[in-house]
Amino acid sequence: MAVTRVFSSPPVAGRPDTTLRQGAAGPIVEELQRKLGLAVDGKFGPATLEAVRRFQEANGLSSDGAVGAATWAKLALTSPPPASNPDQPPAASEPRPTNNTTRPPAPPPRPDTFTVPREPPASREGISADLLAEFDAYRGIATDDERIRALPRSVQLNVLEEVERHPANPDAARVVAYLARERGFALLPEKTANTLVNLLGGTNEVSRHARAQFDRLSSRQEFIKATDAEQARQIQQFFADPKSLPDITSDPPILPGRPDVPRITGPRDVPAHGFQGGAAPAREYLVEVGQTTTPVFVTTQAVQAGLFQHSLQEIAKGLGATPLETRKAIRQITIEPKTSRLDDHWHKTYGEAFKGSYMEVTFAGDVFVFPTKERRAKDEIQKALVHEVGHIQSGQLLGQNYDSAEWRRWDAAIASDGVAVSQYARTSKTEDFSETVTAFYAARGTPKERELRALMPARYALLRHHGVLS
């Protein structure tokens, strides 16, 4: 559920190190706007300035409208002061977003939608005669219907392939075959037509949901009686309607594959670790999983009464189940004893529905895990980590400036692919990145991977290029 995810996993808390002023733009401004409860457009304009001034006034700061360290400290409180944290390298030595000059230029997003290898028709073994008879009827439509035969060749082949994949699921075959023979479908651009066929023919959550939505649309009188052009318009509107997509990343809740068994060593006493509430004693453990070793800082204080917090073992287990790419982007994890200091702000922004922050991250690779009012499922940590670390990855790989060439390529990829993996992904390009990465990791090595590649070839190419998908 998209809404739950928004609340259970508030947006990335960046580690800003420069003063933000009117005229600034980018993810950091977006972050600022979220914290202020403003409409998020990533541009520091007059409305943002006004809100900053009001916030500063209300918090006893000089209301100059410039967001420097003191204002960020009130707003974010995610950056422990380096002096209080002698065990950690100072902020200045943190990895910065990769410079363009150190990497080869990214290839342009692929122009064609259909880039994945075709699959042979699925086996009919073990499928009931009833289902096969129904399937064959739809297959007959896909092969012989006059309207489908008049479609561009790439679309015809795609329709036939999607139908042939589903002898055990005539419903998918039916929706694809019927979509392809709608009068309005023939008027769609070839690329849109192919993406729609891929979308409706998939076995993943997005596809299942989209099929139900398309059934609803195509059985309405307004659609059935519409002119060809009007049908085409309604189909395109359906395609662009964010309401037609669920949150793919919620299914399944656990990433596929056998989790690695983590090895925990330590503890080492740290007299003053940078918790969000300030420097405090901690025990540092090292969690070794495969090729990575992650420092995890555990508070020596009791967790706030009435709240639930993950144990070190749960965190380690969660790490063991995350992909190598995710673990590599984490510098350290802090298990916080108290709720996030941003929660008051989120409560004001989201009201009753806000259940408390679960995790926050910095672009330097720090992950903060907060105790929550409701007990978290042990497995929930996996995907939450992957999503949150997606913000670290995008900040480091694409930069923190939305106008960068790298982020513009991501924009172009979103536009080129035309679909999103979840509702939440549509809230901003950083969320789109995190949700997409999570979806791809969750699908890796399963039949859904091929579907996602077909649905989002441009994003897939960029993720490969940046090494986020290996």
Ligand SMILES: [Zn+2]
């Ligand atoms: Zn997020």
